Amino acid sequence: MADKSARKATDHDLAATGPDRIRNVVLVGPTQSGKTSLVEALLAQSGAIPRAGSVVDGTTVCDTEDSERAHQRSNSLAVAPLVHRGTKVNLIDTPGYADFVGELRAGLRAADCALFVLAANEGVDDSTRQLWRECSAVGMPRAVAISKLDHARADAAAVILAAQGAFGDKVLPVYLAQEDRLVGLITEGADDPRRGELIEGVIEESEDETLMDRYLAGEAIDEEVLVADLERAVARGGFFPVIPVCAATGVGLPELLDLFVRAFPSPPEHVPPEVFTPAGKAADPISCDPSGPLVAEVVKTSSDAYVGRVSLVRVFSGSLSPDVPVHVSGHFSAFFGDDAGHEDHDEDERIGVLAHPFGAQNVPATRVVAGDIATIGRLSRAETGDTLSGVDHPLVLRPWDMPEPLLPIAIEAATRSDEDKLSSALSRLAAEDPSLRVEHNAETGQLVVWVLGESHAEVALERLQQRYGVAVEQREVIVPLRECFAGPSKGHGRHVKQSGGHGQYAICDIEVEPLPEGSGFEFVDKVVGGAVPRQFIPSVEKGVRAQMEKGVRAGFPVVDLRVTLTDGKAHSVDSSDMAFQSAGALALREAADASSVSLLEPYDEVSVIVPDDLVGGVMSDLSARRGRLLGTDKVGDDRTSVRAHVPQRELVRYAIDLRSASHGAGTFTRSFAHYEPMPEEIAKTVSTRE
Incomplete structure (x- = not known):
């Protein structure tokens, strides 16, 4: 089955002849599993790049250890194509750390099959189980590569057993490692008990319902039939082949390349995303047809010092060519709500530089067909998640689900110069990374960047500094509180000043009483006898409202209050609108001094999903955070x-704390619930807001 020849990939090689000759494979796995090293070894095996470790012009080419470290630092997906047996294989390398699940989901969107890379010396951890669930949620076909066979503690058989325990009994090896080579359980007829288990698992997906009976009756099943059924089983997502590989020694690389071509689904076998018009109306389904209407999606956006914005796109229908106008549509709000963080937009642009992505390099392309992946330069308005379509027939793809950023980072510009550039830089950063959300909090006055974790925050701030030349400083996140009166009170506002010419004269008396939560503000006029002239009564209300916004204790807005104006005095000459506004504010402050004012803090409803054995710890932790438990629900089997x-x-740092406590296995969601009085001992520690 394996073709051990290798040849140099030319520019022509990268131009796929049709969708059926393309394989888009996303490599998934935890950090240190060897994904990047495996990609480079496969490229070298196919002849797409020089052999790893070779020296050209005095420089070592493809030092896999250095490349692995560099990719971990980049924390973004990278695409590198190779050609094997006349089929183009786009390898999509993704970061393994949970902070960059947004890059993982973008990689899943661009791919048609996922290759899980598990180190033979590590096994299956909780974060890998979470990655498997991510793939399962979008119906992604999967296979497993057991890497690092040369490690001193390598135990491929143990990892296969661990994978079966974690992912199910349909995770079955198609090859076995024997010293410095692989033996195929299907193709070479290895005498192994697992061969029968494998064949039964494969032919269960066969369209020939008699095949299982024939096999159980002892009939030999033709290899080509088994290979065809293997591809069908993988494409349906009901079977997950396992292959041992070693980037360092080359063991398993030819077999893995053959597995890509012969057993992994092609783009036409992948159900494309739903399609809509920019107005939100469902459109006719698309198919992976190079002659069909153009529908492509931006799966990643980056900036280049020389060509500006670069868009990595997956073509789902039609074909792309240079210098052709396209319609760019971004309509996140229709799918994620108004707080999606990305402004809706529609505009026509012309495709600039069209190329095949090749890691950090790009190979010019004259045409990119449906099913393939390309980069486009100089699309100034295209953002990650946007749809490219024909200008005469604009369409919008349903975006993939973006991970919700749950860690707030408050920042401010380091200098006045940075302040001038900060807003624009953040907008560009958000255009590149939909898993990052920028919030200008009107209540606290803070600029808050919501991210997925500490590493995500570090990368975002580093990009602001290095890519856009903007330095920022972090600040403590301020949670917006509320103030409320604990009981009824009275206030007397006297604003009388005389400094030559017209003075200022306004006196008012008010009564205040708290209202039930959510009632808002009520203003009642009970003045009799014209003590406060009619034209100044709205002025008193305006002054009270202004003071409520400023707060009466710690500088947070006052809520749920009824204020009754009962009496006052005016002067025929010196009274004015501004004077009665000031009197109303003074009266509310005096009423607060004479009463007890409580601080209200916002509560969120939180749903934390963890493995069953961590439930007790999570419940104890939430209780320690002053949380009130509402209940538990089973999610799946475990x-x-x-x-x-x-x-x-x-909850400010809960995203970090939960990940640490659950070793990456826990996730949570949060949504606003209500306000509650803050305990007095905690309220005393709240400093007055400036």
Whole structure:
């Protein structure tokens, strides 16, 4: 089955002849599993690049250890194509750390099959299980490569057993490692008990319903039939072949390349995303047809010092050519709501430089057909998640689900010069990374960047500094509080000043009483006898409202209050609108001094999903955060959702703490629930907001 020849990939090689001669494979796995090293070894095996470690012009080419470290630092997906047996294989390398699940999901969108890379010396951890669930959620066909066979503690058989325990009994080896070579269980007829298990698993997916009976009756099944059924089983997502490989020694690389071509689904076998018009109306389904209407999607956006914005796109229908106008549509709000963080837009642009991506390099392309992946330079308005379509027939693809950023980072510009550039730089950063959300909090006055974790924050701030020349400083996140009166009170506002000429004269008396949560503000006029002239009564209300916005204790807005104007005095000459506004504000402050004012803090409803054995620890932790447990629900066979109401102040760093406590296996969602009085001992620690 394996073709051990290798040849140099030319520019012509990268121009796929048709969708059926393309394989888009995303490499998935935890950090240190060897994904990047495997990609480079496969490129070298196919002849697309010089052999790893060779020296050209005094420079070492493809030092896999250095490349692995460099890719971990880049924290973004990278695409590199190779050609094997006349089929183009786009290898999509993704970061393994949970902070960059947004890059993983973009890679899944661009791919038609996922190759899980598990190190033979590590096994299957909780983060890998979470990655498997990510793939399962989008129906992605999967295979497994057991890497690092040369490691001193390598135990491929143990990792296969661990994978079967974690992912199910349909995870079955198609090859076995024997010293410095692989033996195929299907193609070479290895005498191994697992051969029968493999063949039964494969032919269960066969369209020939008699095949299983014939096999069980002892009939020899033709290899080509088994290979065809293997491809069908993988494409349906019901069977997950396992192959041992070693980037360092080359063991398994030819067999893995053959597996890509012969057993992995092609783009036409992948159901494309739903299609809509820019107005939100469902459009006719598309197919992977190079002659069909153009529909492509931006799966990644980056900036280049020389060509500006570069868009990595997956073509789902039609074909792309240079210098052709396209319609760029971004309509996140229709799918994710108004707080999606990306402004809706529609505009026509002309394709600039069209190329085949090749890691950090690009190979010029004259045409890119449906099913393939390309880069486009100088699309100034295209953002990650946008749809490219024909200008005469604009369409919008349903975007993939973006991970919700749950870690807030408050920042401010380091200098006045940085302040002038910060807004634009953040907009460009958000255009590149939909998993990052920028919030200008009107209540606290803070600029908050919501990210997926500490590493995500570090990368975002580093890009601001290095790519856009903007330095920022982090600040403590302020949680917006509220103030409320604990009981009824009275206030007297006297604003009387005389400094020559017209003075200022306004006196008012008010009564205040708290209202039930969510009632808002009521202003009642009970003035009799014209003590406060009619034209100044709205002025008192305006002054009270202004003071409520400023707060009466710690500088946070006052809510749920009824204010009754009962009496006052005016002067025929010196009274004015501004004077009565000031009197109304003074009266509210005096009423606050004479009463007890409580601080209200926002609570979120939190749903935390963790493995069953971590439920007790999560519940204890939420209780320690002053949370009130609401209940638990089973999620699948081995996970539980814990629901609770928790103060937002206790959730600022929860994304970090949960990941640490659960070793990456826990996830959570949060949504605003209500406000509650803050305990007085905590309220005393709240400093007055400036």
